[in-house]
Amino acid sequence: MEDLKSALQDFNLSVSTVQGKGRSLLANRDFYPGEVIISQEPYVCVPNNSSVSAQKRCDGCFSATNALSRCSRCQVACYCGTSCQRSEWKLHRLECEALSRLDRDKRKSVTPSIRLMVRLYLRRKLQHDKIIPSTAMDNYNLVETLVAHMSNITEEQLVLYAQMANLVNSILQWPEINIKEIAENFSKFACNVHTICDSELRPVGTGLYPVISIINHSCLPNCVLIFEGRLALVRAMQHIPTGTEVLISYIETAGSTMTRQKALKEQYLFTCTCPGCSKAGQYDDILESAILEGYRCKSEKCGGFLLRTTDGKGFQCQGCGLIRAKEDIQRIAAEIKLLSEEEASKPSSNSNYQAISVYKKIEKLQTELYHPFSIYLMQTREKILKSLMELEHWTEALAYCKLTIPFYQRAYPAVHPLLGLQYYTSGKLEWYLGHTEEAVKSLTKAMDILRITHGTNTIFMKELLMKLDEARAEASYKLSSRE
Numbered sequence: 001m002e003d004l005k006s007a008l009q010d011f012n013l014s015v016s017t018v019q020g021k022g023r024s025l026l027a028n029r030d031f032y033p034g035e036v037i038i039s040q041e042p043y044v045c046v047p048n049n050s051s052v053s054a055q056k057r058c059d060g061c062f063s064a065t066n067a068l069s070r071c072s073r074c075q076v077a078c079y080c081g082t083s084c085q086r087s088e089w090k091l092h093r094l095e096c097e098a099l100s101r102l103d104r105d106k107r108k109s110v111t112p113s114i115r116l117m118v119r120l121y122l123r124r125k126l127q128h129d130k131i132i133p134s135t136a137m138d139n140y141n142l143v144e145t146l147v148a149h150m151s152n153i154t155e156e157q158l159v160l161y162a163q164m165a166n167l168v169n170s171i172l173q174w175p176e177i178n179i180k181e182i183a184e185n186f187s188k189f190a191c192n193v194h195t196i197c198d199s200e201l202r203p204v205g206t207g208l209y210p211v212i213s214i215i216n217h218s219c220l221p222n223c224v225l226i227f228e229g230r231l232a233l234v235r236a237m238q239h240i241p242t243g244t245e246v247l248i249s250y251i252e253t254a255g256s257t258m259t260r261q262k263a264l265k266e267q268y269l270f271t272c273t274c275p276g277c278s279k280a281g282q283y284d285d286i287l288e289s290a291i292l293e294g295y296r297c298k299s300e301k302c303g304g305f306l307l308r309t310t311d312g313k314g315f316q317c318q319g320c321g322l323i324r325a326k327e328d329i330q331r332i333a334a335e336i337k338l339l340s341e342e343e344a345s346k347p348s349s350n351s352n353y354q355a356i357s358v359y360k361k362i363e364k365l366q367t368e369l370y371h372p373f374s375i376y377l378m379q380t381r382e383k384i385l386k387s388l389m390e391l392e393h394w395t396e397a398l399a400y401c402k403l404t405i406p407f408y409q410r411a412y413p414a415v416h417p418l419l420g421l422q423y424y425t426s427g428k429l430e431w432y433l434g435h436t437e438e439a440v441k442s443l444t445k446a447m448d449i450l451r452i453t454h455g456t457n458t459i460f461m462k463e464l465l466m467k468l469d470e471a472r473a474e475a476s477y478k479l480s481s482r483e
């Protein structure tokens, strides 16, 4: 651990134990918005490929091109080219041997998390045999120090981890392997692995980053975790003074305090007491939950949010005082549930046209039921927006994107990658549609946020900069030709 301490010193960071949280990462100097605090390659990682996933990703760079070729022997690993195949070879050679011993059906049951565990053991072996080097930030000892919460997990989870450990054992077939240790490592995965996302924050894989795993959670984080390929980077979103704890968010923070705390308790087994959660259960917090996840006033003119009446028989508007019957709410909620279930049961090959038609019906019902800032309404609009974009219905897509932006502005801090990405979508749509001045405004807002969260060196950010430059040039040309 002395090695890790001195490696972290090079980043101007240190590890300390904080009461009730365990290890925590501290800043040893001031960091400023946009600065990379720490970056790390994964100890192990896997793309999100499964036997049913329509689009496979390269094992090396996680890209999803049409020209991927599968490993001819095991048929599990996919590569976009020889460079990625070569970089993965030392680990895959052992993995390939193990997977090739399995019959076809069993090979199909190798999910990304089983593969991740198999790779963890293979990589440990490769480092132990000195076939690949170990460094202060890349060694199995760091995995050993990760929290497992074994005494807090349910009996049901324990059984599941034991079954998964048996499957890993049957793949590796190492006589000396410790099944209990594999089960414990699955428990470590549950609260330490990170979802690897592309620049647009779409999940592409899963990775274990044992140093980044030291970073604790806050619902009001000062940093953001971003990936460039499979490299994880933690960037400051605000000024972080010396001595401050480095914090990221493990979950989607737009939900109510109760929803966030439930998600954190279920997956990470702790009760969050961050400043964003400190008002849990107080009147302001209840009001905020009612806006985000509760119901709206029946009166068209009012649209205020509702709180349950003291007799529990209905809901009362906090704006105009009107009572809304429980039965009315239940009827609309049941209609929404039915439509959502019908849509979810349809094959994913169904057309975007059909999906849009169903989601618009859901949206209509949700506008009757929920507050305009409801998270559920926003999620439905996101789905409609995604389908409209896929159909290249730009005008309507822009209208939906604009509808979601006030929600994003309200739900997230001024510097947040999801807000930046939503401005980016809006700017691209405005640009396609020739609304050049609006495009410049939206792309500028996107740039102001994403240069902090994403840095400026990636292809993604260079494309944004190029679009912004083009939009600015066209806007000034239009202006001068008008004059």
Ligand SMILES: C[S@@+](CC[C@H](N)C(=O)[O-])C[C@H]1O[C@@H](n2cnc3c(N)ncnc32)[C@H](O)[C@@H]1O
Binding pocket: 020, 021, 022, 023, 024, 145, 146, 147, 191, 192, 213, 214, 215, 216, 217, 218, 268, 269, 270, 271, 272, 273, 274
């Ligand atoms: C990825 S680890 C973070 C590092 C961890 N503190 C350690 O000692 O290794 C996640 C675990 O840290 C703890 N943790 C993270 N954020 C926390 C917070 N805000 N409050 C309390 N515990 C937290 C929880 O036990 C959680 O399961």
